[in-house]
Amino acid sequence: MSATIAEILQANRSGRSTPARTVAACLEAIERHADPSIFTALVGPEALGEQLAALEGRDPAGLPLYGVPFAVKDNIDVAGLPTSCACPDFAYVATRDATAVARLKRAGAIVIGKTNLDQFATGLNGTRSPYGTPRNAVRADLVPGGSSSGSGVAVAAGLVPFALGTDTAGSGRIPAGLNNIVGVKPSLGLVSTAGLVPACRTLDCISVFALTVADAMAALKAMAGPDEADPFSRPLPFGTPGACPPALRIAVPRPEDRVFLGDRQAEAAFTQAVARMAALGARIVEVAMEPFYETARLLYEGPWVAERYAAVGPFLESKPDSFNEVVRAIIEEGRRRTAVEAFRAHYRRVELAARARAALEGCDALMVPTMPTVYTVEEMLADPVRLNSNLGIYTNFVNLLDMCGIAVPSGLRPDGAPVGVTLLAGAGRDAHLAAIAAAFHASTELAMGATGRPLPALPAAMPRVAAGHHEIALFGAHLSGLPLNGELLEAGGMFLRQARTNADYKLYALPEGRVRRPGLLRVEPGGGAPVECEIWALPAEAFARFVDAIPAPLGIATIQLEDGGRVKGFALEAVAAKGARDITGFGGWRGFLAEEQRQREAAGISAAE
Template sequence: MTTLPPEPEPAPVSPPSAHRRVVAAFERLAHVERPDLWISLRTLEEVLVDAKAVDERVRAGEDLPLAGTVLAVKDLIDVAGLPTTAGCPGFSRVPVTSATAVTRLTGAGAVVLGKTNLDQFGSGLAGTRSPYGAVVSATDPQKVAGGSSSGSAVAVALGIADLALGTDTAGSGRVPAALNAVIGLKPTLGLVPKTGVFPASASFDCVSVFASSLALGQRALAVLTGPDGMDPSMREWPADVPLGVGERPRVAIPDEAGLVPLSAPAKRAFLAAVASLEAAGARIEPLDLSVFFEAGQLLYGSALVAERYASAGEILAAGPEGADPTVSGIVAAAGTHLAHEFADAQSRVTQLRAAARELLGEHDALVLPTVSDHPDLSEALADPAGVSARLATYTAFANVLDLAAVTVPVRPGDRRPFGVTIATRAFHDQVAIELAGLLTGEPTEPYPPEGVDLVVFGAHLRGQPLNDLLHGARFVAPVRTAERYRMVLLDTAPAQPGVVAGRTALDGERWRLSPAAFGRFAATLADPFVLGYVTLEDGSTPLAVLVHPDAADGAPNLDGFESWRGYLRFVSTAGLRSPG
């Protein structure tokens, strides 16, 4: 008998060369000729110095999750040595240190290309309020790019940058993502430090990420997340954060009244995306969005706008060079509100958050169209306030109501870019990411990455009656044990196997639970089940649901079966009464 040689180990995959990626980015810059995207652009020589340093770090053995990526940065966010203008030349200043967000991304291997154009002081959703020129769509120069993070989104859409930093107050990280067919991630407020970021509305601002793929955007978001000791608005992850959704997530969508603002092509595109989620197993339920729309109108239609005056009022009152008249008017009006009006508006925010939580109830997510339509550039220039308000319809309420959101491109209804947003309650970011992955077809990683892994073998498997007891766990992978175990049939309702020592390899599933979810699961695990370590065929030893050895005494042996599902199939095909 001929013995085949063992298969060679796969060669390790090297990170892409930062040098080659930077050269390609500058070639792309020259090809597309889009000066409207940039306020400050570094030279090829400057960027190659950083790229060389990244490549040397990789060769030295450093694990750099963003090595080989090029980064664009919205010009509200500090990059050491480059002017921060906030879209206003008269405000320009050169910081000596970078924002925490920039430092974290470059520390992970990203290379900064330059600072991108925006609606001045982050005020606008069309991308047209800038003395550096209006930013137009990546696909149609007659259409707006969306704002205020316009340059960042288009830089990614055109393939110049792999990643871009934006900010999001009323939708600035989602509207331009939708209008340029890129990924936009708006994390829960307080997860990413805002140190070194000029505020638009401090209570409702967050740093957002644009990316060429969901996987890359999630990787960048993981790098960005966590306190920096300088931003007092940072929040801690709760212990019971869900790390995934079940096979049949409950998804709310706008009811018919909530879809009225949509153009016909946008409605077709949105409903097609909803149908895709339903085909993937989601349970779709219409929801009245009146509370959400009221919250969105509150952001700029109440005394909450006073925070804009607190940020830029004195700057614009001095009449700096390049001040946009529309922005100046908005900010000046924001300074007329009285303290009691601001307090009343904050109180209403608290009430609306409670009402939204009740409406969302047991829903895992709210799926929304990101924009109602794609406005022409001429419309936005003629009616800047009206177009921005229209673009904010489905986005302005997210931060007011303390929601996380992910925007992904979907098949358009009129051959123009269209995006769908998955919104979730605060800290349920991973749920939004996982549902977004169903639309993009991409695998996702846990966010946050912390959790407890647990292997299950019986009624806790996917599709089995006790799976819900894993409390928002994330399915990691199917697993197989070493040949050290066997199953017995327990007298329980529903029927379950007990895993004890033996000589068989068993099939199971590996799940990741948040610390709080694991604690609840362990506290309710009934006798004879116990938690113990199991050895898998790859040599790892995670926790698993086993049974006390005494439970096998007198229990029917399932020695001929390597999986619980295999036993259930045998029972079914043999015409026997199904257990349980």
């Protein structure tokens, strides 16, 4: 099959194909691939017919996933299919779809089947299932990654354009890294987990695997939103990903904190990825990783393992022999944890979260290797606990710190193993991360998964403003990478493009307050000069709050752009320009700050002083 969501939509909507033919091609691809360990169950002809019939008479243009096949990890309910969690004795036939699955169906997507996993979603390697180990799509001797092994391989092999996984400790990212595909781990609570058999209920989230960032975000958008059936769901900003903002600040582990377990190829690959990000214009900020690593250790060495026992403890007590030996040993450890330990660990997690936020202050994202090294199936089976733990070094801390993440490929090693990076940010910044991840992924010029097909080019056209959003022109401290940009991101802001005003404006440096900022003043026609700005989009409600919070002497006015366009933006009261420094000649706030920095460096004054 090997098609993207965009390609399938175009074919189905144009009449070149139909949802029925698309589904048939998907099933043929599964049969040709001939790996019985990928799927635990396929949807039967009658149920597929019912899904296809539900699309009849509906407007394809109004269905964002019209006729797009997808697979579901076998710890998420699909009505009429068994939910086994890779434990046949546990299996039950679901009577209703999980909320996420139901929303995808309403968007026009077609469930094809259920995919294999490390039993009870306990593992990061993909070898802990009685249904076998799915064959890594890129290099067959490597582990496929887990626990969402079947979903990751199904996408990488081109069997389905997207698949649902879950991610508690990295299960939505490790299979992506090991199979040269994209894995989106959304903010906790963005997607309902109603209908998911929990692993650690406070940390679980439903994730998405796809061949491209755009595909993954299209699926995520269809699922996102609060759900009364899930008390852990919450309203979070979620907009359409825009263009990649300029002047990014990307945090990376400082060299002494980078862990590769002696794997020189993995180390070299990450160094190259950092250089690639810098080549895209990002400023690289090295940060200490100990708060993140200590948080990661809390997940399995601390009392959170008791959550796994809380999820399946009664079944384990009644049928212990139904469990994979390694999985059983991990879950049984939860019996020994006490409430006192849990509270102490919670206090420590909060302390570490504060340190982690401080380390990333002012940064757009933290970029880490998706995994520190790779292992063969043979190696993993010989040392299943220690090597599995190694895979989670860069993933285990993420949900404990309430972060969202996107794993994207970064290259292929000389030995043919895939390597990738994961971009991480605070909750609610999913779309912002997607814009950065898409630009990075496109720069690699890799094939998609194991399909051999090149990545589609990024759209040349500027992203459109989503319905219910308003454009705003920014000139100062809210620009990407500057101190107040985080306010935009937290409000669901989307970067659209860089621009300049026409020549009717002057820019002034205002007296310093909490944050340094400039003011834009309209003058007589041609009496000023073009001033650089960024155009962002904000949801209507956030736009209203944003405007209401603007301090005097700034306000909102209609800004005339150099290209003839008009957009609302920050403007300065004329009275405030009296006595203020005219900095129009620098071309914009960034130009002014850069010249200040140049003068400081020439005088031997550090930025900290």
